[in-house]
Amino acid sequence: xxxxxxxxxxxxxxxxxxxxxxxxxxxxxxxxxxxxxxxxxxxxxxxxxxxxxxxxxxxxxxxxxxxxxxxxxxxxxxxxxxxxxxxxxxxxxxxxxxxxxxxxxxxxxxxxxxxxxxxxxxxxxxxxxxxxxxxxxxxxxxxxxxxxxxxxxxxxxxxxxxxxxxxxxxxxxxxxxxxxxxxxxxxxxxxxxxxxxxxxxxxxxxxxxxxxxxxxxxxxxxxxxxxxxxxxxxxxxxxxxxxxxxxxxxxxxxxxxxxxxxxxxxxxxxxxxxxxxxxxxxxxxxxxxxxxxxxxxxxxxxxxxxxxxxxxxxxxxxxxxxxxxxxxxxxxxxxxxxxxxxxxxxxxxxxxxxxxxx
Amino acid sequence: xxxxxxxxxxxxxxxxxxxxxxxxxxxxxxxxxxxxxxxxxxxxxxxxxxxxxxxxxxxxxxxxxxxxxxxxxxxxxxxxxxxxxxxxxxxxxxxxxxxxxxxxxxxxxxxxxxxxxxxxxxxxxxxxxxxxxxxxxxxxxxxxxxxxxxxxxxxxxxxxxxxxxxxxxxxxxxxxxxxxxxxxxxxxxxxxxxxxxxxxxxxxxxxxxxxxxxxxxxxxxxxxxxxxxxxxxxxxxxx
Ligand SMILES: Nc1ncnc2c1ncn2[C@@H]1O[C@H](COP(=O)(O)OP(=O)(O)O)[C@@H](O)[C@H]1O
Ligand SMILES: [Mg+2]
Numbered sequence: 319x320x321x322x323x324x325x326x327x328x329x330x331x332x333x334x335x336x337x338x339x340x341x342x343x344x345x346x347x348x349x350x351x352x353x354x355x356x357x358x359x360x361x362x363x364x365x366x367x368x369x370x371x372x373x374x375x376x377x378x379x380x381x382x383x384x385x386x387x388x389x390x391x392x393x394x395x396x397x398x399x400x401x402x403x404x405x406x407x408x409x410x411x412x413x414x415x416x417x418x419x420x421x422x423x424x425x426x427x428x429x430x431x432x433x434x435x436x437x438x439x440x441x442x443x444x445x446x447x448x449x450x451x452x453x454x455x456x457x458x459x460x461x462x463x464x465x466x467x468x469x470x471x472x473x474x475x476x477x478x479x480x481x482x483x484x485x486x487x488x489x490x491x492x493x494x495x496x497x498x499x500x501x502x503x504x505x506x507x508x509x510x511x512x513x514x515x516x517x518x519x520x521x522x523x524x525x526x527x528x529x530x531x532x533x534x535x536x537x538x539x540x541x542x543x544x545x546x547x548x549x550x551x552x553x554x555x556x557x558x559x560x561x562x563x564x565x566x567x568x569x570x571x572x573x574x575x576x577x578x579x580x581x582x583x584x585x586x587x588x589x590x591x592x593x594x595x596x597x598x599x600x601x602x603x604x605x606x607x608x609x610x611x612x613x614x615x616x617x618x619x620x621x622x623x624x625x626x627x628x629x630x631x632x633x634x635x636x637x638x639x640x641x642x643x644x645x646x647x648x649x650x651x652x653x654x655x656x657x658x659x660x661x662x663x664x665x666x667x668x669x670x671x672x673x674x675x676x
Numbered sequence: 677x678x679x680x681x682x683x684x685x686x687x688x689x690x691x692x693x694x695x696x697x698x699x700x701x702x703x704x705x706x707x708x709x710x711x712x713x714x715x716x717x718x719x720x721x722x723x724x725x726x727x728x729x730x731x732x733x734x735x736x737x738x739x740x741x742x743x744x745x746x747x748x749x750x751x752x753x754x755x756x757x758x759x760x761x762x763x764x765x766x767x768x769x770x771x772x773x774x775x776x777x778x779x780x781x782x783x784x785x786x787x788x789x790x791x792x793x794x795x796x797x798x799x800x801x802x803x804x805x806x807x808x809x810x811x812x813x814x815x816x817x818x819x820x821x822x823x824x825x826x827x828x829x830x831x832x833x834x835x836x837x838x839x840x841x842x843x844x845x846x847x848x849x850x851x852x853x854x855x856x857x858x859x860x861x862x863x864x865x866x867x868x869x870x871x872x873x874x875x876x877x878x879x880x881x882x883x884x885x886x887x888x889x890x891x892x893x894x895x896x897x898x899x900x901x902x903x904x905x906x907x908x909x910x911x912x913x914x915x
């Protein structure tokens with residue numbers, strides 16, 4: 319019996335591996351067949367959200383420390399990379415390491431302050447520290463150009479030896495970088511979950527006092543969780559900055575961004591390897607559809623609403639502006655009715671379907 | 677050899693002395709019973725001993741080493757670990773994962789930790805629940821899980837805080853056997869228990885606390901015939 323279960327286990331693991339490889343292979347092939355810059359743009363945004371969500375998940379989902387200040391790491395990574403590139407001609411693939419180093423310093427300072435606090439106090443402290451970073455970037459305009467932001471005009475060509483790898487003029491190189499970073503964060507999460515770290519993180523999340531009594535050095539492991547999480551978030555920030563070519567405090571250091579990062583996880587499924595992927599797949603298209611008024615267009619095209627009617631005019635004029643509101647309502651609905659996120663919901667649905675068939 | 681020496685330990689919460697000048701010594705390999713009415717300061721003493729807060733006064737010496745100011749995780753690494761009166765399962769982890777967290781105190785390998793965990797789960801009789809979520813267990817099994825988890829840290833001294841509280845007689849009896857079994861493996865234990873009959877049966881020695889102070893100390897026979905103890909208990913709930 320034992321051998322039957324092990325062989326079934328390894329077969330399902332093999333199937334999962336095969337499906338994963340095919341998916342990843344397919345994703346790497348996409349730019350060969352898809353030339354629409356908009357489609358690639360959406361994919362890049364999904365990768366970016368995945369990277370941010372997976373990064374936050376290590377600290378928030380696994381370790382249970384609900385940081386609502388991750389924009390600090392994102393922003394410091396983004397600023398460092400762009401400033402080095404623009405003002406010091408340091409190529410971003412080198413600048414990003416400086417960004418990570420800067421973020422680690424910030425993370426250790428934040429950790430030493432905030433990890434003394436628990437629960438809602440930790441949340442508030444994390445918001446406060448990120449706001450301090452935003453205000454600093456706004457006011458230290460000698461270094462950061464303040465609220466005006468920094469336009470990156472000088473992305474250098476990436477050359478290895480004589481060979482020009484990419485000049486960053488199309489979306490394709492960004493697609494591959496985004497995909498690779500997303501896979502990297504998923505791999506890191508997988509490795510964490512399958513190691514002593516993952517056990518210790520989850521123990522701290524479930525019950526800090528119990529974890530402490532069982533030999534877990536709480537500040538040490540919280541800081542390790544934060545360091546991993548912040549490093550990956552800095553990668554996301556650097557990637558974003560080079561892709562968009564512009565950083566300013568109100569985007570890369572905003573509370574809005576911090577909340578977005580958390581939502582990717584909560585909507586997808588917190589504390590799971592693939593939850594943030596699901597969250598990104600759901601939220602990016604949703605937000606794009608709302609922003610571009612695709613919903614109103616859809617209603618008109620399908621003939622449900624006449625664009626010339628009073629309702630049509632109303633929708634045309636207001637739906638796009640209301641996108642934040644609609645987005646918020648949908649998010650609240652998911653949180654209320656799917657406490658384990660979309661991934662948890664899909665899993666339950668799958669289990670029920672299987673049961674129904676059996 | 678003394679494994680634990682408590683000397684003149686006091687713990688104040690504001691004006692309240694939860695522990696007041698408590699001293700006693702515990703020999704290795706024994707079961708020390710710690711009894712006293714509700715609010716006597718038993719759990720507070722455990723908290724002081726295991727590093728949850730430093731005692732306001734006095735010293736705690738474990739294996740000849742001064743423990744004051746050491747954090748609970750260091751205390752655990754040194755071989756002293758406690759269970760919780762109000763159980764603290766890692767609810768969203770399975771039973772085996774809970775116990776593995778304890779085992780990881782002595783190893784970095786998940787494989788080794790899993791083997792240790794399965795062994796301790798068997799010791800406490802939870803093998804049929806290995807893959808259940810800890811949060812889904814009834815109270816009796818949660819208490820067993822607490823014990824398996826601390827055993828997995830390979831302690832020399834176990835501090836058990838009312839592991840029989842809220843259990844039915846059959847379940848309590850299982851825990852009694854478990855405690856005696858742990859003693860047979862050479863692990864020292866300090867046991868807080870409310871039920872006098874049980875504590876008399878399992879303890880080699882008993883310390884009685886009342887209103888934060890040590891009322892008396894002695895063998896079970898001595899304690900049960902002590903007039904002050906009888907008064908303290910009759911004054912409360914002993915029927
Ligand atoms: N953290 C605390 N803050 C304030 N008072 C406390 C705290 N912990 C315990 N006490 C008080 O100390 C006394 C002893 O409590 P405790 O040690 O839990 O007793 P026991 O475990 O013997 O029932 C009680 O009066 C309790 O209210
Ligand atoms: Mg108590």
